[in-house]
Amino acid sequence: MAHFEIKDLTFSYPAAKGKRSLEDVCLSIKKGEYIVLCGKSGSGKTTLLRHLKSVLAPHGKRGGEILFNGVPLEKVSQRDQSAKIGYVMQDPDDQIVTDKVWHELAFGLESLGCDQKTMRARVAEMACYFGIGDWFHRDVANLSGGQKQLLNLASIMAMQPEVLILDEPTSQLDPIAASDFLNTVRKINLELGTTVIITEHRLEDIFPYADRAIVMDGGKVIADDTPRRIGKLLYEQGSDMFSAMPTPVRVFYGAGGEGECPLTVREGRNWLSRVFPEAPGVSSFPAEDLAEEVADPALLLKELWFRYEKDSPDILRGVSAEVATGSLYAIVGGNGAGKSTTLKAICGICKPYRGKVKVFGKPVEKYKSGELFHGCLAMLPQDPKSLFVKKTVREDLEEMTRDKALIEQIAATCQITELLDSHPYDLSGGEQQRAALAKVLLTKPRLLLLDEPTKGIDSFFKETFAAILGQLKEQGITIVMVSHDVEFCARYADRVSMFFDGQILTTDTPRRFFGSNSFYTTAANRMSRHVFQNAVTAGDVVELYKRNREG
Amino acid sequence: MRGSDRDAFSKRHPLVNFVFFIGAIGCAAVIQHPVYLLAGAIGAGSYHLLLNGRKGWRMILGMIPMFLFLTAVNPLFNIYGATVLFHVFGRPYTMEALMYGAAIAAVFMVMLLWFGCYNVVLTSDKFTSLFGDLIPALSLLLVMVLRMIPNFLRKAKQLMGARRSIGKGAGEESTTKEKLSDGMTVLSALTDWALEGSVITGDSMRARGYGVAKRTSFQIYRMTCMDWTLLALISLLLAVVIGFAAGGSTAASFTPDLFFAPIAGWDALGLIAYCLFLLIPTALHVKEAIQWHISRSKI
Numbered sequence: 001m002a003h004f005e006i007k008d009l010t011f012s013y014p015a016a017k018g019k020r021s022l023e024d025v026c027l028s029i030k031k032g033e034y035i036v037l038c039g040k041s042g043s044g045k046t047t048l049l050r051h052l053k054s055v056l057a058p059h060g061k062r063g064g065e066i067l068f069n070g071v072p073l074e075k076v077s078q079r080d081q082s083a084k085i086g087y088v089m090q091d092p093d094d095q096i097v098t099d100k101v102w103h104e105l106a107f108g109l110e111s112l113g114c115d116q117k118t119m120r121a122r123v124a125e126m127a128c129y130f131g132i133g134d135w136f137h138r139d140v141a142n143l144s145g146g147q148k149q150l151l152n153l154a155s156i157m158a159m160q161p162e163v164l165i166l167d168e169p170t171s172q173l174d175p176i177a178a179s180d181f182l183n184t185v186r187k188i189n190l191e192l193g194t195t196v197i198i199t200e201h202r203l204e205d206i207f208p209y210a211d212r213a214i215v216m217d218g219g220k221v222i223a224d225d226t227p228r229r230i231g232k233l234l235y236e237q238g239s240d241m242f243s244a245m246p247t248p249v250r251v252f253y254g255a256g257g258e259g260e261c262p263l264t265v266r267e268g269r270n271w272l273s274r275v276f277p278e279a280p281g282v283s284s285f286p287a288e289d290l291a292e293e294v295a296d297p298a299l300l301l302k303e304l305w306f307r308y309e310k311d312s313p314d315i316l317r318g319v320s321a322e323v324a325t326g327s328l329y330a331i332v333g334g335n336g337a338g339k340s341t342t343l344k345a346i347c348g349i350c351k352p353y354r355g356k357v358k359v360f361g362k363p364v365e366k367y368k369s370g371e372l373f374h375g376c377l378a379m380l381p382q383d384p385k386s387l388f389v390k391k392t393v394r395e396d397l398e399e400m401t402r403d404k405a406l407i408e409q410i411a412a413t414c415q416i417t418e419l420l421d422s423h424p425y426d427l428s429g430g431e432q433q434r435a436a437l438a439k440v441l442l443t444k445p446r447l448l449l450l451d452e453p454t455k456g457i458d459s460f461f462k463e464t465f466a467a468i469l470g471q472l473k474e475q476g477i478t479i480v481m482v483s484h485d486v487e488f489c490a491r492y493a494d495r496v497s498m499f500f501d502g503q504i505l506t507t508d509t510p511r512r513f514f515g516s517n518s519f520y521t522t523a524a525n526r527m528s529r530h531v532f533q534n535a536v537t538a539g540d541v542v543e544l545y546k547r548n549r550e551g
Numbered sequence: 552m553r554g555s556d557r558d559a560f561s562k563r564h565p566l567v568n569f570v571f572f573i574g575a576i577g578c579a580a581v582i583q584h585p586v587y588l589l590a591g592a593i594g595a596g597s598y599h600l601l602l603n604g605r606k607g608w609r610m611i612l613g614m615i616p617m618f619l620f621l622t623a624v625n626p627l628f629n630i631y632g633a634t635v636l637f638h639v640f641g642r643p644y645t646m647e648a649l650m651y652g653a654a655i656a657a658v659f660m661v662m663l664l665w666f667g668c669y670n671v672v673l674t675s676d677k678f679t680s681l682f683g684d685l686i687p688a689l690s691l692l693l694v695m696v697l698r699m700i701p702n703f704l705r706k707a708k709q710l711m712g713a714r715r716s717i718g719k720g721a722g723e724e725s726t727t728k729e730k731l732s733d734g735m736t737v738l739s740a741l742t743d744w745a746l747e748g749s750v751i752t753g754d755s756m757r758a759r760g761y762g763v764a765k766r767t768s769f770q771i772y773r774m775t776c777m778d779w780t781l782l783a784l785i786s787l788l789l790a791v792v793i794g795f796a797a798g799g800s801t802a803a804s805f806t807p808d809l810f811f812a813p814i815a816g817w818d819a820l821g822l823i824a825y826c827l828f829l830l831i832p833t834a835l836h837v838k839e840a841i842q843w844h845i846s847r848s849k850i
Contacts, residue, residue, distance in 0.1 A: 053758060055754075055757040055758060056754055056757070056758055076761075078760070078763045079760065079763045079764060082758070082759060082760025082763055083760065086758075087758045089751060089754065089755065091751055092746075093702075093748075094747075094748040094749075094751035094752050094755070095692075095751060095752065095755040096698075096752075096755075097677065097689070097694075097698075097752055097755060097756055098694045098695070098698065099694055100676045101699055102771050103694065103769065104768070106769035107759055108760055109761035109767075109769065110687070110761070110766050110768060110769055111756075111759055111760040111761045111763065111766060112760050113762065113764035113765050113767050114767060115767065115768075116769070119769045120766070121584075123769065135698070140698070141698075141701055141702070152755075155759070156758075159759065159760070186740050200817075209782075215654050215828065221776060234603075249647075258611065278806065309636065340709065344712075344716075347716045349712055349715060349716060370718065372718070373715075373717060373718020373719075374718055378716065378717045378718070379713075379717065381709070381712070381713040383709065383713075383718065385744065386706075386710045386712075386713035386714075387713050387717065388715070388740065389714075389736050389737065389739065389740035390740075399719070399736075400717075400719075423612060426744065427746050431784065440717050442665070443717055443718055449716075452834035471656050548824040
């Protein structure tokens with residue numbers, strides 16, 4: 001018997017004026033399956049997932065039927081639904097209800113009215129399984145994002161659900177925490193047989209392990225097959241979603257490979273080894289010139305030292321950097337290394353106790369505060385929501401300037417013209433990012449700082465965002481970006497710097513930078529480094545592949 | 552937080568902590584007898600130092616000027632008393648009023664010290680767990696409010712930081728009007744943000760079965776044998792102190808004439824009980840330290 005049976009589900013939101021968010025969705029999900037649901041933002045993934053749990057189902061016009069274990073979902077009691085259908089949402093913070101880790105773990109059990117003995121046993125079990133023992137007594141506020149999301153998962157698993165539904169659970173996490181989280185989900189699926197339905201942007205981490213991938217577009221299911229065959233289907237359809245596929249898949253179809261499609265880096269390597277048993281004729285791109293001295297840097301950092309409190313350890317330990325005018329400069333590195341703090345130091349939110357920040361040749365403290373942030377420097381914060389203070393995007397932009405024409409022009413650049421009258425919180429992550437960028441651009445910055453701009457954005461929106469950054473560069477704007485997203489940096493940055501232990505260790509062009517790393521590099525490079533020397537993006541690998549095969 | 556990991560009394564069941572502090576703070580507020588006050592000051596001071604270490608000294612030293620000030624100010628308002636020391640603005644400044652000021656100031660200081668200890672020992676989760684069994688819904692509400700406040704502050708900070716880095720928001724040179732209007736903007740944005748967050752929190756609660764059954768409360772603290780013993784001891788000592796206080800052995804009056812109930816004979820028992828009671832947390836700590844020392848030296 002199917003675990004979930006979705007029959008002709010149609011749904012439209014009351015405000016959508018008949019436009020359907022879900023259209024004739026038919027799905028059957030077996031017990032113990034691991035299912036990946038993918039699609040662009042706004043394709044109806046979340047709407048579909050929310051229908052699988054009555055208390056979360058959105059209000060609106062709905063047709064069709066959902067059966068859970070053969071029983072219509074609305075006939076399943078709330079109690080059974082709470083315990084058996086677990087639902088993890090996107091935001092790690094807002095999902096947490098109580099202030100202590102142990103209390104949060106027990107929350108669901110308390111709601112179900114379990115007795116002390118059962119609760120003790122289950123909480124202890126969960127704490128062990130998830131490795132929470134060490135931070136069991138901690139305040140929730142002191143946890144990292146990854147720990148918070150793991151706690152959310154654990155507190156749901158404490159109720160022993162049969163199905164686990166996860167709606168973009170890792171979009172707010174850094175790559176390491178994200179793959180930890182996804183590994184745990186996989187472990188639950190493997191060891192406990194819990195059915196998993198997950199939506200994710202980071203397909204590289206889960207695609208190889210999923211039993212089935214379901215692709216949605218415009219509220220419809222456009223593909224439903226094993227991950228291995230999905231890539232081919234999307235490639236043949238010329239779907240936008242193809243760009244979200246894992247690197248090996250994109251390289252394989254992009255290069256016109258034959259046979260079985262590789263899903264993991266390992267499979268990708270094997271495939272390339274088979275194609276090129278001997279070293280290929282063209283094995284690298286021509287060497288680039290060494291990074292020369294920057295003549296007239298837009299930004300100059302010299303030996304910055306900073307700590308938050310008098311007795312706390314130094315966060316910045318002699319950060320030095322030069323950023324050429326009109327370039328896109330990316331800083332990559334681990335969590336908590338001080339990357340965001342560097343940006344804050346540039347804006348003067350943090351004051352380094354030693355060292356110099358020069359913006360366009362002038363020390364930052366010599367600027368008057370009005371001068372610096374008008375027509376000179378601006379920062380897009382990590383959470384775009386922290387820039388919205390008004391009821392519509394338009395009002396938010398009008399807060400910055402009265403110049404209507406300029407607003408229209410910038411809105412067009414950032415591709416948010418249609419969104420101007422929406423409430424900022426109603427936009428998707430990628431849209432919020434662009435609206436926030438528009439607001440920042442209204443200060444007419446010549447130096448733009450971006451803090452994790454691709455966090456929580458799907459691959460499709462990333463390309464849009466990159467295109468906007470390209471336009472800004474053409475206008476002569478210098479961009480400094482801090483990011484975990486090595487793929488994005490490899491593709492679009494002019495210079496990449498490695499931040500570690502409070503300082504910038506190396507700076508180079510993306511090709512030289514990632515080409516010489518063997519761990520901290522892109523999937524494309526890891527997959528091809530035994531054949532090609534400095535291919536760092538999927539496009540690079542495809543190009544070298546083709547040159548060798550055709551030439 | 553730190554204190555609760557450190558000392559023996561904090562590790563006891565919240566109920567024991569709670570009853571102790573109610574007793575200690577209650578007695579400190581009511582009894583003005585100088586000997587009892589001194590005992591209170593020693594008890595509160597020693598426990599405070601135990602909990603806060605070097606930082607505790609700073610607070611206690613900082614209290615001395617306040618104590619002197621409160622003492623000196625009282626006679627300016629209170630002109631009763633038989634022994635006139637001198638005149639200020641034509642009003643008598645009396646010794647009795649000065650003594651009374653000292654007593655009131657001491658009461659104030661001792662209570663402050665106890666409250667300081669209370670804050671370290673009885674963290675919010677312990678407090679709410681006390682009522683968790685009685686009124687689970689109320690206890691949950693309290694927990695959520697307690698979590699909301701720091702969240703709100705953190706978000707406010709983030710919002711203001713973000714605004715500053717695009718040249719918005721009030722800086723040092725802004726006029727009061729600008730600061731005010733910017734503050735309003737931030738506040739309204741924060742409210743929106745919090746509402747948005749609370750929708751998600753609500754979903755998360757309902758998704759985990761909030762309201763489908765009668766709530767129970769997970770008790771992380773368990774009453775052990777030692778906790779019951781301590782609770783009994785605390786109650787007994789408190790009962791003795793209250794009994795003697797009711798019998799008038801802690802009576803003290805300052806104006807117009809100084810009068811302190813003599814502490815002699817049976818009345819001394821009340822004071823002894825009070826001292827023992829106040830020293831419980833400190834004694835527990837010392838006992839544990841000694842035990843540790845012994846068990847470690849055996850290894």
